[in-house]
Amino acid sequence: MDIAHDLQPELAETLAFLQSNTMAAVSTASRGGQPELAFVYYITDEDLNFFFITRRDSQKFRNLSENWRLAAAVVDEDEMKTVQMAGTVEEVIDEGEIARHTHMIIRSPKLASLYMRNAPMKFLPPRVPEPDGVHFALLRMHPDWVRWMRRNKETDEPEYFTLLERH
Secondary structure, three states: OOOOHHHHHHHHHHHHHHHHOOEEEEEEEOOOOOEEEEEEEEEEOOOOOEEEEEEOOOHHHHHHHHOOEEEEEEEEOOOOEEEEEEEEEEEOOOHHHHHHHHHHHHOOHHHHHHHHHHHHHOOOOOOOOOOOOOOEEEEEEEEEEEEEEEEOOOOOOEEEEEEEEOO
16 A cells, blocks of 8 residues: 555554444446445455445446446544545455455444344344345445545644545
8 A cells, every 4th residue: 555654643543443433425426427325334454445245236236337436435523534535346256355354344343233222223124234146245445545534633623634546
């Protein structure tokens, strides 16, 4: 990953932020440019790759089948922190990688507690789906750019960092 040495503290803070959250807004577009926004449960790795599960019959999967570009954003409005990223998506087909990343997504303590807390509401499905190659897919975005914003604790003003920018 091409992160400048002087941004290593911000990278560590960004990774900790991404790993402490479980839901992101993702944006796709059809071949014709029609936008679509959805929320997904996700994980990231140390290289800022972004993994999520989606149904193969979802609009986002259809869009990504035509246009493999994705934008994602994660926010904590109380702490005034955001990560925004965009890149190219690919389907993960290696069975070991599918098992490892899926396990991390669907068994995260935060997600599990959310499902247990909301189970009576019937808002969420009875279980988080696992990629099966037929109905669900595990997707990975390799980011082309990543931006981090946080509130400066001394000045209370926002600070912006471009952590990654590939051309």
